[in-house]
């Protein structure tokens with residue numbers, strides 16, 4: 029027996045290929061949407077991986093430092109380091125801002141890292157060019173996605189930083205590339221006001237008789253000095269000594285320091301379960317709509333093709349073709365269309381994913397799930413056509 | 429009793445019921461021997477297509493008897509259960525238009541029937557080619573139906589009707605779209621094939637050009653058949 033479906037597809041291949049390409053682009057968009065979600069999850073995991081921390085110590089009652097603002101004194105790390113099981117405790121600051129790059133702005137996550145200890149938590153683990161920050165001020169390591177090159181100048185607030193190193197795939201949980209600068213500078217950057225604001229604050233402080241006491245000018249100087257320093261950081265990254273259970277160390281820190289502590293799993297839950305949950309539902313809606321649209325397209329095309337063959341189907345039935353054979357022909361055509369569509373979709377998604385501004389992660393598992401969905405959609409979509417074909421009366425082949 | 433190709437006795441068909449019932453066939457009696465081509469003529473609405481559909485096992489008659497070869501197929505109800513296999517193995521159909529399958533080439537249009545009957549592709553194609561040769565269209569064996577002329581298409585459709593060697597061939601106005609010479613050519617082929625393959629052929633027609641070629645004609649009027657001797661004009 030020959031494949032009726034195969035012959036029909038070969039005969040009207042133009043129709044099949046063009047519809048297949050159209051369907052394929054839609055499937056490509058669907059796979060890409062799934063990839064966008066996977067990319068967001070991966071960005072979050074990469075952010076956690078790259079910070080090299082076992083525990084995150086943040087302001088009490090916050091989901092900081094990524095999902096909510098968090099602020100704690102920059103001397104907490106000393107106390108935390110003395111707690112049993114803690115191998116290291118390192119301050120870190122995060123500040124999302126626009127920085128000037130040539131003619132335009134780029135949105136970056138400015139990360140303040142402690143200097144002097146190369147490779148401490150918070151530092152970019154791998155460089156692709158240049159070196160790590162070695163001086164305590166005005167040096168920066170930037171992710172290549174920012175567009176900065178070695179030797180470029182980055183202006184962050186009032187200071188200018190020289191790019192001494194480049195790294196890759198260091199992004200915030202919303203996909204913004206990171207710029208690393210010394211933590212002292214970063215603390216200033218978070219706090220710094222413009223010149224007018226500073227003058228205004230000084231003037232107000234001077235006018236306050238409680239602070240500006242005649243005969244005691246040192247008081248005013250000290251007050252102004254504290255006012256223009258920033259003793260806060262956003263989190264302390266903690267590494268746990270081998271052999272200690274993370275939850276127990278976390279509990280000790282919580283008890284002694286009265287601060288919030290999250291371990292890796294909790295942090296992932298905050299990022300994936302809370303920070304990007306709304307985006308995930310948004311993408312989920314898109315996937316549902318795209319699946320429905322794809323199903324409608326396959327159903328419509330297969331129905332049109334089947335209706336165009338009603339006479340032939342009546343003849344086939346009259347000369348003794350089984351219903352099963354006719355249903356198989358329609359089903360195979362729907363699957364053929366789905367197969368063309370899937371291949372076109374996979375290829376186009378692979379082709380355009382790197383061009384997307386944010387990371388798009390095409391997982392083989394998603395491709396397999398997508399393929400299964402395409403098969404299911406094609407089977408469902410061919411149901412109406414099969415039903416219509418089976419209803420055809422072979423007597424219709426003999427005229428009235 | 430001589431073994432007939434087709435024997436129809438007292439066949440009736442009523443469509444619908446009650447006030448709106450239509451008696452399309454009231455009393456149809458026909459006997460056609462193997463190798464014979466008979467004409468079935470009658471005005472529009474007289475029941476010709478209904479008779480073909482009953483004999484073609486796609487419409488169930490209301491009463492009567494139908495026999496193909498020595499097999500009783502209908503005796504006030506279907507005696508044969510697998511009507512699909514009956515159509516495939518015992519009856520060849522030729523329509524007003526060729527109704528070839530557009531996505532199969534000429535050979536496979538014909539070979540499809542033996543394939544449906546379970547023959548291997550190679551065997552089925554061999555049988556198809558034999559018939560295409562007999563009908564003088566073997567040179568178009570690899571062509572698609574859309575590339576054939578109307579006459580060639582009609583010959584391919586005759587090959588398809590004959591390929592499973594059915595004892596009965598039902599032709600529904602097979603010459604309607606053809607001019608005089610081509611119409612006579614089709615009738616000549618049908619006569620040849622009837623003799624060669626021992627088939628009983630019924631040709632439904634109201635084509636004045638071909639009516640004189642039949643040796644026997646059944647007239648159908650108001651659902652009843654009347655047998656008549658035809659001119660049987662030798663057109664060869």
Ligand SMILES: Nc1ncnc2c1ncn2[C@@H]1O[C@H](COP(=O)(O)OP(=O)(O)O)[C@@H](O)[C@H]1O
Pocket residue numbers: 428443444450451452470471472473474475476477478479
């Ligand atoms: N499916 C049907 N339902 C009801 N009436 C029908 C049906 N098919 C045919 N008829 C009626 O049966 C009669 C015979 O029709 P038909 O066999 O098509 O005649 P012919 O082919 O000789 O023109 C007509 O009156 C027609 O209206």
Ligand SMILES: [Mg+2]
Pocket residue numbers: 427428476477
């Ligand atoms: Mg008719």
